[in-house]
Every structure is written in structure tokens, then in C-alpha cells.
Amino acid sequence: MRARKVLAATVIVLFAATTTAGAAAIATTTQHDPLAGRFDVVRHGFAAPSTTLREGKPSDVGLDAGPIKSAEQFLASWTQPDASGHPHLSGAVGLLAHDGVVVDRYAVGGALRYADAAGTELPKDQQVPMRNDTIFDMASVSKLFTSIAALQLVEQGKLDVNAPVVRYLPEFGVNGKEAVTIEQLLTHTSGFDADPVPSLWQGYPDIPSRRKAVLDSPLKNAPGTTYLYSDLNMLTLGFVIEKLTGQTLDKVVHDRITAPLGMVDTGYNPPASKLDRVAATEYEADPPRGLVRGQVHDENAWSLGGVAGHAGVFSTASDLAILCQTILNGGTYRGKHILRPDTVETMLTNYNQRFPDDAHGLGFELDQPWYMGALSSPVTAGHTGFTGTTLVIDPESRSFALLLTNRVHPSRNWGSINTARQVWATSLAQAMTVKPAQGRDAWFAGLGDKSAATLSTQPLTPRSGGPLQVSFYAFVDTEGSTDPLQLESSSDGVYWQPVAVHATGPGAPPGQVTSLSGHGHRAWWWVTAEVPTSGVTTLRWRYNTDPSYTGRGVSVDGVKVTERGRAVLDGERNPSALTATGWILSAR
Incomplete structure (x- = not known):
């Protein structure tokens, strides 16, 4: 998966879902590679398309449970107050898988814990603990769904990643953006500034004016000259997808990704019937939303009705596990093909070699030790979300690590959880074996x-x-x-x-x-x-x-x-x- 290929057809990343029902759907048979449990042997190519996740123990695939248990203890400690007077995070759900086996599920802390922005804890009988089927606001992990939907259109011949955006959205071609390409949107090299200025929810009265503001946004840098992570890229790509399909983005994601994969808890704007399982996010005074739970946390996505190319998806650890295994399988899971293997390979190819610290495929970030920890490698793919979500896929060991938290509950100012992200991913790497070169040790x-x-x-x-x-x-x-x-x-x-x-x-x-x-x-x-x-x-x-x-x-x-x-x-x-x-x- 190292050599860059020219994308002649489309690609879509699939997002997988399952919950209590989904967790059950995760378990059947799988055939293990005889090199399972080895960190010192690189797996080439994809896992067998028939590989289906099943529940198991670390020892089932040659892993040492010790590092994983230590990481669980670390997460538990971070849900307790420290010298600052508050914990690093309200709660977390972690999932680790290797060679087709889910080797660890861990839930700790609170999905709903605080009553206000100051961190006043709710009475115990009003708090909601984290569970393995807790539904999280995925924040920027949503960008993977948008990227997959776009690459599916590439496979269908409806979208060319090398083409300028104006081919599909002529109204985009203002303020010097005529040369910006679809690839540059996917790799954050378009030249956009980091965020819309002013914020969509502050500066515009309704959804049509906010959509127009995105399309009218000027560039900060010349296209292709700089890597700068920007929500405007995926906002724009979402509009492209809607234009080419004639459908809203939420319907596209449902019909082409989540429904085929059986992702029953993944989508935008979760229904009220699932609110009791949704993790709370921030208590917001500006805008005056109060405690945000069941609505997207990102204010710009909220101002667009909860459906946007850069944020808005809610999901569970079990659903994301299916997505990860689908990628490792080369785009197929339980007989459902959401992407071709060559599309997945292209999606995980580094398009940003001229920006060494910002390796990026088509939607996926690559080789980012700050959250991938010891699973990081030139082909390790993933993404994070502002609310405290993390997804890491390591093709070289056919493994993945998911850490979902509501670290912004009740305040985004309570600090970073990057250390926890690293610890969780690294525990899986440390659980694998490096066989001695000589002798027994x-x-x-x-x-x-x-x-x-x-x-x-x-x-x-x-x-x-x-x-x-x-x-x-x-x-x-x-x-x-x-x-x-x-x-x-x-x-x-x-x-x-x-x-x-x-x-x-x-x-x-x-x-x-x-x-x-x-x-x-x-x-x-x-x-x-x-x-x-x-x-x-x-x-x-x-x-x-x-x-x-x-x-x-x-x-x-x-x-x-x-x-x-x-x-x-x-x-x-x-x-x-x-x-x-x-x-x-x-x-x-």
C-alpha cells in the first residue's frame, strides 16, 4: 500500500455500525494468519474479504493481556479528579481488535455526569454510566464518511479527484478558488483557512446563507502550496456529493454506507428514542444551548441542521469496529462491498509527501504518532474528533484501536486527552510479540x-x-x-x-x-x-x-x-x- 496510484475510478470509505444488536452481528468465524500476534512481521495486502469480527481474548491471537489491562487502568485514572480539581475526561469506551478478533472492550466513567459548565456533578441517580453501546458524537471522524461517499462516486465515474471543484459546483469559483481540486479538499491542501470566518452560526441568518458563505470563502494560501487542516474542505465536498447524487448527505451516508454494513447506530441527528444511550458533550452558553446531548456539538454543523461534511455523525465502538475491519478487508464486510480493494489502497496512500509531518490519504490521516502511538507507521490510518474520539487502523499488523470519549463534557477547556489516545493505541502494539532474533529472549x-x-x-x-x-x-x-x-x-x-x-x-x-x-x-x-x-x-x-x-x-x-x-x-x-x-x- 505504499506506492501512490493514479485514481482513475472512485473510492468510498465505509463506515460500519452495530450496537447491542451490532455487537452480536460482530461475532462469527474467522481464519487466523499464522503470524497473528507478531509485531515484527509486516502483513502485506488485505485480510481475506470473508474475515468477520468475533469476540475473543488477547491470548486467542497471541497477545499479552498485560499492556491492555495497564491501559484500562490508565483510562480509569483519567476519569478521576487530579490536581486541577477535575478529571481529564468524563468517560470513555475503548475497543481493540487484532487479526479479526475483538480482544478488548472497556467502558469507564460517565456518559452523562455534569449539570453545568463549572463541573457540578449530577446526583448519582441522574448520572448515566458509559456502556459498550454508548453513542458518541464523532466530530471530525465524520470526515471519513464524507470521504468514502466521495470515493464511491469516483468508482462510479461521476467524480474525478483531479478535477477542479468548479466542474461540479460552478458557484465555488470565486475569490481565487478556480484551481482548487477535489484531491486538495480530501488532503487539506486547498489553501482554505482553518475555519469559516465569521462562524456560520454567528454571521448568517439561515441555512441557505450559511451554505453560500462556505462556497464564497476565500483562500489563505495558494492551492497545493500548504497543508492546513480546514473544516471548509469537507463542508465543500459534502455539497459536491449532494449535487452529484441529488440527495442530502445524511441519506447518501445511510443508503450507501451505514445501511449496507448494518450500522444501526451510525448516522446524523440520532432519534429521541436513543437519547438515553448518547454521551453528553459540552454545556454551552455561547450559543446558549445549555447541555448538549443528542445534537451535534460542532456549532457550524449544528447551524446547518446537524448534517455537514465535516461533522455530525454519531456512532458506537461496535459500529466503528465494522468500518475498520472493512478497510482491513479491502472494502468488503459480510459480503457487502462498499469500496474496491484498489480504491481502499489509494485511499490509504500518502498524497502529502511534500508535507512530511502531515501525511494524508484521501480522507484518512496517516502516520500521526501523537494519537496513533506505537501503532503509527507510514501506512497506519486514522482520524480524531474534537469531542474526544479516536480511530486508528494498522494494516501492517491487521489491527485497530478505537477510543471514544466525551472529553468536552462539561467543558472543552478541561484539557487535552492526547496522552490517553497514545496509551490506548500503544497498548495494542505492546501486546504483540517481537520474537527474539536469537535464543529465547x-x-x-x-x-x-x-x-x-x-x-x-x-x-x-x-x-x-x-x-x-x-x-x-x-x-x-x-x-x-x-x-x-x-x-x-x-x-x-x-x-x-x-x-x-x-x-x-x-x-x-x-x-x-x-x-x-x-x-x-x-x-x-x-x-x-x-x-x-x-x-x-x-x-x-x-x-x-x-x-x-x-x-x-x-x-x-x-x-x-x-x-x-x-x-x-x-x-x-x-x-x-x-x-x-x-x-x-x-x-x-
Whole structure:
């Protein structure tokens, strides 16, 4: 899925739904890849189209339950007040799946908890706890539905992603927007400013004037020159979809995505009959909406009647799980085809290579460690929502992580939940196995932010004055160059010098380097080095992390030091010859 393909036909991402009924629909048989549970083996291509989600335990697919349980405890702690006097989030529902098996469902905290913006808790008998079938305002995760609907039109030959928007909406071609393309809307490179100015709900009296305001919006940057995430992109794309189909966006999403997939709890403007299952969002004074529950939180989408290209969809963890598995299956679930495999592949291809930190497919964000955690890779796809929702799909391990929260309840000012997003996704990566390159175990350092670990040899004395030949295996899954693994040498154990190494294997850096880093290759490297020495020398492997974001971690195995073919140190036979700080011997 790495090479960019020219989109000659359409693509649509499908969104899946299910609830209590949907959860039941999630369970039948599936055939497991013999490499299930492995983080160190990249799966190529899609899962079998017949793969259907079923309930199971982590051990059913070779996962360690420990990291997942730790992540659950972390989420629970974040629903309790901290030094600020309030929790990070009111409540959460998490779901993790691997190789077609839902290995964890977790609900904690409150779907309805507060009476006002100040955080006054409702009486216990008026509070509503989170449940696995709680319905959430998906906020910007809604953009995936809009993108899928657009790509379906591409498949039908009705929409060309390379065409200018004005081909379909002539009224869009004002204020310098004549050259903006459909692709640029999907990848947030159109040149739009971040939000409508003024806000649609503040500056315009009715829905027709608000729709016109979107189409009249000017550009901030020249098309294609800048990545700037903007709701105006998907608002516009929603209008394109309505124009080409002759239907409202909510009907398009229902008829072409949610109904075929059986997503009974996914859609816009949830009915009053489901209000008791809907998570509350913010208590709003401006506009004076009071406690928002069952209506879209986003004010611009609200001003458009709750149906918009950028926000408005409500869904459950079970419904989203079906969507994720459909993507992993190449566009098919339970015999329903919502996208062709080549369309899904194109959708998950990075169109923003000229903007390295803003990788983006057609609708999906790619490779964003700030919420994908250790599942992040160049092909990992996902999206977040302002209300506190997160979706991460990792094709390389055929896994996905969903974390749905109402973090804006009762106030958007209570802080960020990005750490929780990372912890939840990373727990699934850590639950998978990195099989030792040699023997039964390997040295593993799975550090958090702003940490350091060292693995040191005893002082080594060459018989003939060196040089020492060093070899080892390294599995490196880090944030990037800011979290390096380095081999160092010292003659006194106080002052250390970097040692140039040469690594071979998928994703290994070319030539000689003084540090190893990277993520997404998920393979062991064979590493060699030569250390000139004229006396006693100590070697150490040092792994450092910066203040934000980490990958799954680093493993070192098969350490061997020789001098002219004579073994000076064999770490595989004698692991006690290595002194570890922040490293452990692990069979996984």
C-alpha cells in the first residue's frame, strides 16, 4: 500500500455500525494468519474479504493481556479528579481488535455526569454510566464518511479527484478558488483557512446563507502550496456529493454506507428514542444551548441542521469496529462491498509527501504518532474528533484501536486527552510479540517520554590491541531521530564516544551512522561495528527518548564482541556479562 496510484475510478470509505444488536452481528468465524500476534512481521495486502469480527481474548491471537489491562487502568485514572480539581475526561469506551478478533472492550466513567459548565456533578441517580453501546458524537471522524461517499462516486465515474471543484459546483469559483481540486479538499491542501470566518452560526441568518458563505470563502494560501487542516474542505465536498447524487448527505451516508454494513447506530441527528444511550458533550452558553446531548456539538454543523461534511455523525465502538475491519478487508464486510480493494489502497496512500509531518490519504490521516502511538507507521490510518474520539487502523499488523470519549463534557477547556489516545493505541502494539532474533529472549527497552536506558558490557581487554568487532541484532521502533539507539565506547567508564555502525535489513539507514532510529519497518536489523582500541574498553547501548511520543521500543539481541576472530564477549551465552539499566530480558 505504499506506492501512490493514479485514481482513475472512485473510492468510498465505509463506515460500519452495530450496537447491542451490532455487537452480536460482530461475532462469527474467522481464519487466523499464522503470524497473528507478531509485531515484527509486516502483513502485506488485505485480510481475506470473508474475515468477520468475533469476540475473543488477547491470548486467542497471541497477545499479552498485560499492556491492555495497564491501559484500562490508565483510562480509569483519567476519569478521576487530579490536581486541577477535575478529571481529564468524563468517560470513555475503548475497543481493540487484532487479526479479526475483538480482544478488548472497556467502558469507564460517565456518559452523562455534569449539570453545568463549572463541573457540578449530577446526583448519582441522574448520572448515566458509559456502556459498550454508548453513542458518541464523532466530530471530525465524520470526515471519513464524507470521504468514502466521495470515493464511491469516483468508482462510479461521476467524480474525478483531479478535477477542479468548479466542474461540479460552478458557484465555488470565486475569490481565487478556480484551481482548487477535489484531491486538495480530501488532503487539506486547498489553501482554505482553518475555519469559516465569521462562524456560520454567528454571521448568517439561515441555512441557505450559511451554505453560500462556505462556497464564497476565500483562500489563505495558494492551492497545493500548504497543508492546513480546514473544516471548509469537507463542508465543500459534502455539497459536491449532494449535487452529484441529488440527495442530502445524511441519506447518501445511510443508503450507501451505514445501511449496507448494518450500522444501526451510525448516522446524523440520532432519534429521541436513543437519547438515553448518547454521551453528553459540552454545556454551552455561547450559543446558549445549555447541555448538549443528542445534537451535534460542532456549532457550524449544528447551524446547518446537524448534517455537514465535516461533522455530525454519531456512532458506537461496535459500529466503528465494522468500518475498520472493512478497510482491513479491502472494502468488503459480510459480503457487502462498499469500496474496491484498489480504491481502499489509494485511499490509504500518502498524497502529502511534500508535507512530511502531515501525511494524508484521501480522507484518512496517516502516520500521526501523537494519537496513533506505537501503532503509527507510514501506512497506519486514522482520524480524531474534537469531542474526544479516536480511530486508528494498522494494516501492517491487521489491527485497530478505537477510543471514544466525551472529553468536552462539561467543558472543552478541561484539557487535552492526547496522552490517553497514545496509551490506548500503544497498548495494542505492546501486546504483540517481537520474537527474539536469537535464543529465547532479547534485551528490551520500552521507555516512556523523556527517559534513558543503558546496556553496558564489562570492561573488555583486547589481547593484541584491537580493534574490537561488534555485532548484534536490533529491533528499533521509535518516534524517529529524536529517540535514538546509540552504541558508545569508553576507556574510563565516564566519557563516552559514539561508535559508527552499519545496519542491514528492511528500513535500515544506509551507510555508516552513529544512531539508529525509525518506525514502521517492523523488522530486525543486523548491525556491525569496529571499535579501535589500545586498552581496556567498555561498550554500551544507550536508548534515549525526548519529551513527547514514543514507539513500541527497542530490542537488542545476539550481542557478540570479537578480536581477530576470538570471542571477547558473547551476550547470548552469557547475558550476565551485560549490565542493564532500563532494559529487561524479554521473550516477547
